[in-house]
Amino acid sequence: MTDPSVERGSSKQDHDNIEDAVVVDETESESTAATTAAPLVEPDVESSSSAGLPVYDDATVEAEAEPLAEPTVAYEPEIVAEAEPVTADTTSPTASDEPRVVYVTAPTPPKISGNRGFGVFIALASTLAFAIVFAIAVVIIEVIDSGVVALGFVQAPSFYVPIAFFALGAIIIALIVNRAGWAAHVFSSIVVGLVVYFGTIGALLLINGVIQNTPDQAQVMFAAALGDPRVIAAGLLGREVSLWTGALVAKRGRKVTERNRVSRAEWEAELAEKSAAQR
Known part of the structure; x- marks a missing residue:
């Protein structure tokens, strides 16, 4: 038979080892998650600049985002201006096979003279x-x-x-x-x-x-x-x-x-x- 004390001591030691392992794992997972989520909150300026990519801050994003609405506003009147001649051309007869109407002045009937x-x-x-x-x-x-x-x-x-x-x-x-x-x-x-x-x-x-x-x-x-x-x-x-x-x-x-x-x-x-x- 096995000594109960030994088994009890060993189980305590194992329990301590498990707790330590859990703590280490949580720490590592938290550090890993922090390391992974950190760029989403605050990008690394140095790494971005060293890689040759442009760095954008909030002011730059706002300054560059404002001109995007200007082409849309300027483009709308162009559509209206081009729609008018299209309508005028559509109403005018352009078919060459349609009969052409020619107006000719009819001779005036003679006036009947009386006596x-x-x-x-x-x-x-x-x-x-x-x-x-x-x-x-x-x-x-x-x-x-x-x-x-x-x-x-x-x-x-x-x-x-x-x-x-x-x-x-x-x-x-x-x-x-x-x-x-x-x-x-x-x-x-x-x-x-x-x-x-x-x-x-x-x-x-x-x-x-x-x-x-x-x-x-x-x-x-x-x-x-x-x-x-x-x-x-x-x-x-x-x-x-x-x-x-x-x-x-x-x-x-x-x-x-x-x-x-x-x-x-x-x-x-x-x-x-x-x-x-x-x-």
Whole structure:
């Protein structure tokens, strides 16, 4: 058997050795960890400089870190400045295969000429002719009735009333007929004669106070006016003068119509030529 004391002493010695080993290991591990972690906290200036590497402190890091933001700030407006012409180029048509639009001024259509101005002028001239012819007719009628030539009728309503109605009818017909032919003026001359005849009768009855008379007296006055030779002569002469002066208006109307037709044909030919040139 083994001595217990020896075993107890040996176990104590071994225990001391184990403790010493643990202490040594901890010390060595702490020193090793301190040695390894030391460069992370405070770099060795001498070793860094001896190795040829640059040494950075806090001030140097801050001084060099600030310019890094400048290129970013200066670069942003460059992107905005370059974006504008790109958009303008994108909107403009650059495709060569697209059809090209060519604007050509179309010829102005010819203005259609009328004949109303000339017709009104002829109507006024025919009114003067009607007045002269009607005055001659009245003189002849008075010579036949009384055998005396008197010019006092010029101031009487029975003379200037027919002239006024003739001018009114002739002007209205000239505005309506315009460029019409001879047949239209033949029919319109009948209308002018009727306007002169019945217009003169109505105006003379009103001037002589037919409204103030009784119905029987008014009927007698109306019958006398219908058979008055001066009124009948005014109606007939109005029709004839309007007929022959209307021939002049119809003749010019044919010329104006032909001129309008030629101008229209030339315009259509020019328009067709420019349309063909665009194709």
